[in-house]
Amino acid sequence: MKVFKFVNAYAVILTVLTPAFVHAATIDITNPFKFDTFCGLIVALAQALFVISVAVGTVVIVYAGFLFMTSSGEPGKIKTAKDALFFAILGILVGVSARGIVAVIYNFFGASFSSCS
Numbered sequence: 001m002k003v004f005k006f007v008n009a010y011a012v013i014l015t016v017l018t019p020a021f022v023h024a025a026t027i028d029i030t031n032p033f034k035f036d037t038f039c040g041l042i043v044a045l046a047q048a049l050f051v052i053s054v055a056v057g058t059v060v061i062v063y064a065g066f067l068f069m070t071s072s073g074e075p076g077k078i079k080t081a082k083d084a085l086f087f088a089i090l091g092i093l094v095g096v097s098a099r100g101i102v103a104v105i106y107n108f109f110g111a112s113f114s115s116c117s
Contacts, residue, residue: 053095060088
């Protein structure tokens with residue numbers, strides 16, 4: 001019996017307040033991104049990966065050079081410096097290939113890589 005009264009009270013409140021909620025729910029949201037298509041999203045992600053990998057790779061190459069200069073001939077430190085240099089170059093190649101792979105895929109499907117924005 002109490003459940004039935006609660007449901008009736010809830011239905012009355014919902015019926016009375018629904019127009020107020022519907023009016024308050026009309027919010028206009030602007031698009032915060034610079035692109036409107038999936039193509040633009042993929043190009044933006046590839047560009048961001050390229051920029052980040054080149055920046056981080058450059059810093060790691062400088063760090064690897066520092067490690068080489070301060071190794072003073074110790075094989076363990078030289079191996080650490082070589083590994084840092086290898087992974088820095090590998091990271092830069094991944095970033096460069098991200099843009100290249102996206103361009104190749106768009107050319108394969110006949111889309112223009114530069115028209116995606």
